[in-house]
Amino acid sequence: MKAKKVCVIDDDEIYQFTMRHNVLKLNNENSVLKFINGQQAIDFLEKNQKKVALWPDVIFLDINMPTLDGWGFLEQFATIAFKAQQSVTLYVVSSSIDEIDYNRALSIPLVHDYIIKPLTLEKLQSLIYQ
Numbered sequence: 001m002k003a004k005k006v007c008v009i010d011d012d013e014i015y016q017f018t019m020r021h022n023v024l025k026l027n028n029e030n031s032v033l034k035f036i037n038g039q040q041a042i043d044f045l046e047k048n049q050k051k052v053a054l055w056p057d058v059i060f061l062d063i064n065m066p067t068l069d070g071w072g073f074l075e076q077f078a079t080i081a082f083k084a085q086q087s088v089t090l091y092v093v094s095s096s097i098d099e100i101d102y103n104r105a106l107s108i109p110l111v112h113d114y115i116i117k118p119l120t121l122e123k124l125q126s127l128i129y130q
Contacts, residue, residue, distance in 0.1 A: 009037070009061045019119070038061075038069060038070060038072055060119075074110060077090075078110055093115045113127075
C-alpha cells in the first residue's frame with residue numbers, strides 16, 4: 001500500500017484528530033495536512049502552486065466552516081488546480097443530509113463523492129486507496 005498525502009479541511013478539531021489518527025493507522029507513512037477553514041487550505045495551495053510535490057493526493061472537505069466554507073474553497077480550488085496542472089481526489093465530507101447539499105456537491109466536476117460523517121476506517125481506506 002503506497003503512502004498518500006491526505007488533506008483534511010474541517011473546523012472540528014476532534015474530527016481532524018480522528019481523521020489524522022485513522023489515516024496514519026492505515027499506513028504510518030501517510031502524511032496529513034490539516035486546515036480549519038478553506039482559506040487556510042487555499043493559502044497553502046497557492047503558496048505551493050509550483051511545488052506540487054507538497055500537494056495532497058486526497059482532500060476531505062467539510063462544507064460548513066468559518067472564514068471560507070467548502071463551497072468557496074471549491075470555487076477557488078478549481079482555478080488553482082488548473083494553473084498548477086495538478087489532479088487531486090476530492091471528497092466532500094459533511095454531517096449535512098440535505099439533498100440540496102448532496103446534489104450541489106456532485107454537480108461540481110472536481111468532487112469525486114459526497115460522504116456523510118462519520119467515516120469508518122474501512123470506508124476511509126477504500127477512499128484513499130482506490
